[in-house]
Amino acid sequence: MSEARRYQQLRSHFSYLKLDNAAEALPRILDQARAENLSMTAALERLLEIEVNATEERRLAGRLRFACLPDPWTLADFDFAAQPGVDEKLIRDLATLRFLDDASNVLFVGPPGVGKTMLATALARGTAEAGNRVYFTTAADLAARCHKAAVEGRWATCMRFFAGPKLLVIDELGYLPLPGDGASALFQVINQRYLKSSTILTTNVGIADWATAFGDATVAAAMLDRLLHRATVVGIDGPSYRLRSHQSTSDKLRKAVNAHVS
Structure with a gap:
């Protein structure tokens, strides 16, 4: 399998799994991996961290909508x-x-x-x-x-x-x-x-x-x-x-x- 086809297949996997933020960040993380000589594990961790953070933000937004707080005070x-x-x-x-x-x-x-x-x-x-x-x-x-x-x-x-x-x-x-x-x-x-x-x-x-x-x-x-x-x-x-x-x-x-x- 060519690198181009493998790259497209990887994006397809992300899309199928609904990992949209990871799919969007994939080109940037690959560039960082080359520039910083990251290991496969380090690159994968960065990619999944982006998806985890986005998921947490969505869940927090949902909890705040449910909470019906009168103001965004902290x-x-x-x-x-x-x-x-x-x-x-x-x-x-x-x-x-x-x-x-x-x-x-x-x-x-x-x-x-x-x-x-x-x-x-x-x-x-x-x-x-x-x-x-x-x-x-x-x-x-x-x-x-x-x-x-x-x-x-x-x-x-x-x-x-x-x-x-x-x-x-x-x-x-x-x-x-x-x-x-x-x-x-x-x-x-x-x-x-x-x-x-x-x-x-x-x-x-x-x-x-x-x-x-x-x-x-x-x-x-x-x-x-x-x-x-x-x-x-x-x-x-x-x-x-x-x-x-x-x-x-x-x-x-x-x-x-x-x-x-x-």
């Missing part, structure tokens, strides 16, 4: 200096994702605007990048989805969906009133995940006030019992991170306008 985007109410050392430890190993939970508790959602999103993205399935929802949307599933006879399917991800983020608990069966639905989701998978929850309601906020002391107590059994509670009592960001943007615009006028 921990590097969070300005710890701007929010002294956050324990940076604790957040860095959570970012190792060790809490996923024993299905521990994380509760971010604090007033609006202090960075709870941003931190939860950053941890969720890190979890997805580590190869795990993640899903992000608000408490109100979760309750509405569960209610609709119950009405349509899909309750078991809905519970399996929320039980599935390695990490479930429930954002904004307490911001909007839950429907009549909302607290019960939230408890059922948390109970499904108890000791099996991790949940991150953000809320502006202090733990001591859950019974009053959700209108059912029994359900609130049962929910907290499961959430806090293995949990890290991150209380944030500092200035509004969001308002500080808005103020910084306004100051920059004002300076730019003043400079233009002068």
Whole structure:
């Protein structure tokens, strides 16, 4: 078999196996092999590394689409200096994702605007990048989805969906009133995940006030019992991170306008 025919046959094999990135990189890798006098093993490793990296990128993109994160925030985007109410050392430890190993939970508790959602999103993205399935929802949307599933006879399917991800983020608990069966639905989701998978929850309601906020002391107590059994509670009592960001943007615009006028 001639070298030209062998080369075309190799590309055909890649195409048949759907190794499109390796097929595209083949000419470049062959040139590198000649220029650097690479062994067959070294050249093959480089070629397959390209395909593996491309496959991982596609899988990550799929996990991020499924996750429905509100923004592409990472921990590097969070300005710890701007929010002294956050324990940076604790957040860095959570970012190792060790809490996923024993299905521990994380509760971010604090007033609006202090960075709870941003931190939860950053941890969720890190979890997805580590190869795990993640899903992000608000408490109100979760309750509405569960209610609709119950009405349509899909309750078991809905519970399996929320039980599935390695990490479930429930954002904004307490911001909007839950429907009549909302607290019960939230408890059922948390109970499904108890000791099996991790949940991150953000809320502006202090733990001591859950019974009053959700209108059912029994359900609130049962929910907290499961959430806090293995949990890290991150209380944030500092200035509004969001308002500080808005103020910084306004100051920059004002300076730019003043400079233009002068």
